[in-house]
Amino acid sequence: MFDTDQFIADCKLANAGPHPTRNVKEVVARAMSDTASVLQALGEPAQGGVVPIYRSPQLTIINVVWAPKFVIMPHNHELWAVIGVYGGAEDNIMWRRLPEEAGGRVEAAGAKSLRTGDTLGMGADIIHSVVNPLSRLTGAIHVYGGDFFATPRSEWDPDSLEEKPYDMEKVLRMFEGRA
Numbered sequence: 001m002f003d004t005d006q007f008i009a010d011c012k013l014a015n016a017g018p019h020p021t022r023n024v025k026e027v028v029a030r031a032m033s034d035t036a037s038v039l040q041a042l043g044e045p046a047q048g049g050v051v052p053i054y055r056s057p058q059l060t061i062i063n064v065v066w067a068p069k070f071v072i073m074p075h076n077h078e079l080w081a082v083i084g085v086y087g088g089a090e091d092n093i094m095w096r097r098l099p100e101e102a103g104g105r106v107e108a109a110g111a112k113s114l115r116t117g118d119t120l121g122m123g124a125d126i127i128h129s130v131v132n133p134l135s136r137l138t139g140a141i142h143v144y145g146g147d148f149f150a151t152p153r154s155e156w157d158p159d160s161l162e163e164k165p166y167d168m169e170k171v172l173r174m175f176e177g178r179a
Helices: 004-016 020-032 035-042 168-175
Strands: 049-055 060-066 071-076 081-087 089-097 106-115 119-122 127-131 138-144 154-156 163-165
Touching (some): 004 020, 004 049, 004 060, 049 168, 081 106, 089 138, 106 119
Antiparallel strands (some): 060 138, 081 119
């Protein structure tokens, strides 16, 4: 049975040891082995949003709910991340930076499709965009190796693929359907 307080404690312990991304991914994978209990503990998602579960300078745990057909532009985190999908689907497109003479632009470099029960670990240097390909909500737990909300990072314009500072307020409005 998924217990939010125990999950937080397990993630904090895993983050404190060597190989935090790998260790936290194991914690998240254990949780995703029983997605029904995760759903029961977090509640049935009713709308898109980003709901903090735990936040500190060393670790952030978020319940991310992707609205149907939601797309978020390429962005980085400057933190390692672990994703566990407890309901629905999350398609991640990975991007790579082009040489400086390309003006800070990126190009697609791969993809990883996650479905209920799947997990994914990403290094701090990863650039990705995310699509919920479904006509229903998708719920996922995202764990970050630092303060997700306070770490400066970049986003890339979806049309021009040009880099600019990440706008957290805009992204939160997008999740709430207000952008």
